[in-house]
Amino acid sequence: MPDEVRTLSWTVGAAAAYFERCGVDSPRATAEHLAARLLGVRRGDLAARGEEALRPKVLEAMRRGMRRVASGEPLQYVIGQWDFRDFTLRTDRRALVPRPETEQLAGLAVGSPRLRSLERPILVDWGTGSGCLALCLAREFPSARVLALDISEDALALARENASALGLSDRIAFLNVAETDVSEVLDGASVHAIVSNPPYIPSAQVDRLERKVLEHEPRVALDGGPDGMDVLRAVCEEATMLLAPEGEIYLELDAESGQARAMSAHLAELGFEEVRTHRDFTGAERFVSAMMPSGI
Numbered sequence: 001m002p003d004e005v006r007t008l009s010w011t012v013g014a015a016a017a018y019f020e021r022c023g024v025d026s027p028r029a030t031a032e033h034l035a036a037r038l039l040g041v042r043r044g045d046l047a048a049r050g051e052e053a054l055r056p057k058v059l060e061a062m063r064r065g066m067r068r069v070a071s072g073e074p075l076q077y078v079i080g081q082w083d084f085r086d087f088t089l090r091t092d093r094r095a096l097v098p099r100p101e102t103e104q105l106a107g108l109a110v111g112s113p114r115l116r117s118l119e120r121p122i123l124v125d126w127g128t129g130s131g132c133l134a135l136c137l138a139r140e141f142p143s144a145r146v147l148a149l150d151i152s153e154d155a156l157a158l159a160r161e162n163a164s165a166l167g168l169s170d171r172i173a174f175l176n177v178a179e180t181d182v183s184e185v186l187d188g189a190s191v192h193a194i195v196s197n198p199p200y201i202p203s204a205q206v207d208r209l210e211r212k213v214l215e216h217e218p219r220v221a222l223d224g225g226p227d228g229m230d231v232l233r234a235v236c237e238e239a240t241m242l243l244a245p246e247g248e249i250y251l252e253l254d255a256e257s258g259q260a261r262a263m264s265a266h267l268a269e270l271g272f273e274e275v276r277t278h279r280d281f282t283g284a285e286r287f288v289s290a291m292m293p294s295g296i
């Protein structure tokens with residue numbers, strides 16, 4: 001069949017079969033995401049357009065995208081965007097691909113009745129990457145001031161672009177914590193919540209990650225030091241100085257190396273109250289939350 005009469009449904013089917021042969025995860029969904037992005041339509045709208053003939057240019061772009069995905073590049077980088085909760089982010093190799101578990105972390109914070117009751121909360125996203133958590137907080141708490149922190153200038157640049165695309169630049173300050181003292185920026189104000197999905201993979205395990213992650217996603221977003229908890233501990237310690245009484249902390253961590261228990265104990269030692277672990281959608285203990293005492 002000549003290229004000009006390839007239909008959308010034929011192309012998606014062929015791409016899915018190719019991905020399956022190459023061992024790509026979720027081959028059909030991956031093919032659909034790629035086609036939807038190239039056609040500028042929603043994935044759910046593809047079925048209704050199945051008999052549409054694809055132009056040679058689109059077919060060529062599809063082939064290029066298929067080769068990149070098959071070579072191990074994350075789909076999210078190939079298509080350059082990904083949904084996080086109810087909004088769409090630009091995604092590229094400057095920052096980690098937002099994971100579905102992190103949508104759950106965001107859900108824990110935005111579901112907090114205490115935070116919801118505040119008039120002008122100050123919220124921090126520590127290790128912002130693409131900006132997914134900071135942007136979610138700014139959207140969910142329209143009167144909040146948000147600080148988005150990272151040590152990667154690349155990640156901060158991407159997060160700023162995402163904030164600008166979503167019209168949130170005026171409520172989020174993007175700061176490089178390696179160069180900026182957060183307490184100075186706050187100028188005496190206290191923070192009402194810190195949300196963080198920091199690098200938490202033990203260094204020795206980073207090289208054993210799947211190729212797709214290791215070769216394409218930034219190492220600084222993954223490597224959490226010898227036991228994976230270097231940045232987690234640093235965030236908790238900073239939190240004791242930055243959080244207001246009853247200020248809250250929400251952490252994502254490695255569900256497989258006992259970090260939930262270790263970080264819960266650490267938070268309790270630091271004087272936090274209401275220390276709780278939370279399970280992700282696979283049932284694994286992936287999140288810890290805690291609150292500063294009211295009297296401090």
Ligand SMILES: C[S@@+](CC[C@H](N)C(=O)[O-])C[C@H]1O[C@@H](n2cnc3c(N)ncnc32)[C@H](O)[C@@H]1O
Nearest residue numbers: 098102127128129150151152197198199220221
């Ligand atoms: C696991 S990624 C998470 C990114 C984003 N929050 C998300 O959930 O997709 C961790 C991020 O923390 C940043 N990071 C690493 N060490 C840090 C540190 N000491 N302080 C602040 N951010 C750090 C990395 O550059 C990376 O963007």
